[in-house]
Amino acid sequence: MAISAAQAVSELKLAFPEHRKVISPDGTSEFEETVARPWSQTCWTSAAGYVFLSDTQELKKALEIVKKTGSKFTIRTTGHNPNYGFSSADETSVVLDIRQLNSKELSSDKTVAQVGSGSTWGEAYTWLEEQKLSAIGGRDQDVGLGGFLLGGGMGALPNLHGLGADGIKNFEVLLADGRLINANSKENSDLYRSLKGGGSNFGIVTRFDLETHPLINVQYTINLYKPDSYIEIIKATIAVQEAMENDPKIGLFTNFNNGFVAVGLFYADTPAERPSAFEPFDKLGQESLMMAAVPTTNGTILSLAQAMGMVHAETKKRFVGSVTTGFSQDLYEEIHKLWTETCKSLPADHVLHYTIQPFGKGGLQAGKDRGGNTMGHEDAPQCWWVFTCEWPKEGNDDAAKKAVDTMTETVQSLAKERELLLNFKCMSFASSSQKVLGSYGAENVKNMQDVAAKYDPEGVFQKLQYGGFLLRDNV
Ligand SMILES: Cc1cc2nc3c(=O)[nH]c(=O)nc-3n(C[C@H](O)[C@H](O)[C@H](O)COP(=O)(O)OP(=O)(O)OC[C@H]3O[C@@H](n4cnc5c(N)ncnc54)[C@H](O)[C@@H]3O)c2cc1C
Structure with a gap:
């Protein structure tokens, strides 16, 4: 353990003497559970210590100790960011867990x-x-x-x-x-x-x-389609993306995955008739549809988030990368071909998948109306791609990372050739090596x-x- 981190842990233990408020490696199952809190197993590394902070005064005290000792630190809420070292660390650092700041x-x-x-x-x-x-x-x-x-x-x-x-x-x-x-x-x-x-x-x-x-009511459907229909699925995706430019109530994601394509169609209302914007998917027909993972439901943002939460429950190692582009059938098909090829380089139990996430003028304008932000989005309808690899603990980390890097780098080149590459990279979906x-x-x-x-x-x-x-x- 680095001296400053060890010093920080002992000072934190003195400052917070309550039972299990500060946890350091002690071979207990409680310690192992603390290490394994992050969503991605890639982040399950043992830090010098973990301090669970209940309010801002405690956080202030902990930060003071970190500063005084010169220890490295990291901030953790849920550990959903899969990049190693963001909410996780090694023995040179303490983790400030702020999950209890939930007023x-x-x-x-x-x-x-x-x-x-x-x-x-x-x-x-x-x-x-x-x-x-x-x-x-x-x-x-x-x-x-x-x-x-x-x-x-x-x-x-x-x-x-x-x-x-x-x-x-x-x-x-x-x-x-x-x-x-x-x-x-x-x-x-x-x-x-x-x-x-x-x-x-x-x-x-x-x-x-x-x-x-x-209260925002939402009508949502999550369908799984057959991967063979990818050209039609891409066409339908782009048609809905275009419709989003005229109707800000529409939301969409299309996720090309191992053996299925998951499509989420969201509408910020609960109309009696299904919104016509979703017709391109409805027209794909029964031969393309595998199943309705979530049949059309009139719910809310909460019930949708609960339904989505079920999908991500399984524990795996994970790595992500992101690119932003404009939209075009040709580009999307090229990216699909690249993905099919890149998957072949991976061991069978390593799953590389990618998601198309549209963001358009309604969202850009809403940001401007609220005073703007620091992200410098280009003023154009855009697609935020996220490439994700998931693999078992004992799998090949290098192969998984290489596959994601290949996707992000090659997609950037493909988009650049077509003058469809945008600079913006979304922090939520980027790998640590990308210059967000x-x-x-x-x-x-x-x-x-x-x-x-x-x-x-x-x-x-x-x-x-x-x-x-x-x-x-x-x-
Ligand atoms: C299953 C899943 C679904 C997702 N869905 C979406 C989605 O719909 N839309 C989207 O945009 N993103 C989504 N993401 C990405 C997610 O937003 C990012 O991974 C995000 O960083 C997670 O934040 P967290 O606080 O939950 O996790 P953490 O990993 O605990 O924190 C992430 C980073 O933020 C820093 N941080 C956290 N809290 C604070 C704070 N209070 N002050 C200063 N720094 C802080 C941490 O130091 C860390 O670097 C999803 C990720 C997963 C795994």
């Missing part, structure tokens, strides 16, 4: 929901829906607010009210010097803008104040650097944070 409070006029940053979307939606309200968050109930919102955050209906980050009215942030401040359009507005997509570069967000909406912050453009990078220098002049979040999309090396 919930509604403003008196019910327009703002103050939610502790350790909460999951399932918890936030459940509480909001009890009050007939919604907020824009994740598609999966188990994902945490922290990483999702600080990385932009694409919900099921991205064109309706914009990205998750765009819907934040105020961030409560713990700075490296111990101050707990607010960042919103009036107070610390430079920090406010940088936090909307700028990740964990400036401080630890302790609370997100979210814009609320009257750099993809936001020089002006946004400069602003984020200035903001980091202003609010963290000692560079604590750059020097001591173990991993993440950090200004120190991600521009």
Whole structure:
């Protein structure tokens, strides 16, 4: 164990003497469970210690100790980011687990929901829906607010009210010097803008104040199609993507997977007649359909997130990569061919799959209407691709990573040749080696650097944070 991390763990144990508040390697099953909290097994590595923080005062004390000892640290909510070292670490670092920062409070006029940053979307939606309200968050109930919102955050209906980050009215942030401040359009507005997509570069967000909406009803269907029909599925995907440009109530994902293609069709209403925008998929016919994984359901963002959460339950090692492009049948077919070939390079139990996630002018405009963010999205309808490899613990890590890297690099080249490559890379879906912050453009990078220098002049979040999309090396 590195000396500074060992020192931090012993000081944390003194500061938090309560039973199992600070856990360090001790061979117990409790320790093993703590290590294995992250969603991806790739992140199941043993840190020098884990401290479970219940409120902002405790977090402040823990950060002080980290700073004083010079230990590396990492912030963890749910551990859904599959990149090693983001919410996980090794023996040189302590993990600050903020999952218990889960307070919930509604403003008196019910327009703002103050939610502790350790909460999951399932918890936030459940509480909001009890009050007939919604907020824009994740598609999966188990994902945490922290990483999702600080990385932009694409919900099921991205064109309706914009990205998750765009819907934040105020961030409560713990700075490296111990101050707990607010960042919103009036107070610390430079920090406010940088936090909307700028990740964990400036401080630890302790609370997100979210814009609320009257309860959003959603009609959703998740169908599984036969992979042989891929040309028709791509055509239908593009047709729905185009329809999204005229109707912000539409949401879509298309996931090409091992032996099936999963398509999620979402609509922010519960019409008696199925929206005509989905006809291209309906027309694919019974010969293309394998099954309705989730038959058409009139529900809410919560029930959709619960249905999606079921899909991701299995534990595996995981690696992701992301590219943003415009849309074109030719490009999508080329990417599909590339994927088919790349899959052949993998051992049989390694599953490489990819997802088409459209984001369009409705979402871009909603972001601008809310004051803008730091992500520098190009002003064009776009597709946020995510390439994911999942493999068993004893599998071939190098082959899995190589397959994802091949996909991201080659897709970038294919899109560039067709003048369809966009710079933006979404933090939520990118691999640690991708220059996410750099993809936001020089002006946004400069602003984020200035903001980091202003609010963290000692560079604590750059020097001591173990991993993440950090200004120190991600521009
Ligand atoms: C099954 C699944 C479904 C997903 N669905 C979506 C989706 O619909 N849309 C989408 O956009 N993304 C989605 N993602 C991606 C997800 O948003 C990112 O992986 C995100 O980083 C997870 O955040 P977290 O807080 O849950 O996890 P963590 O891994 O605990 O945190 C991720 C990163 O954020 C930092 N961080 C977390 N909280 C704070 C905080 N309060 N202050 C400062 N830094 C913090 C951590 O240090 C870490 O680097 C999904 C991922 C998975 C695995």
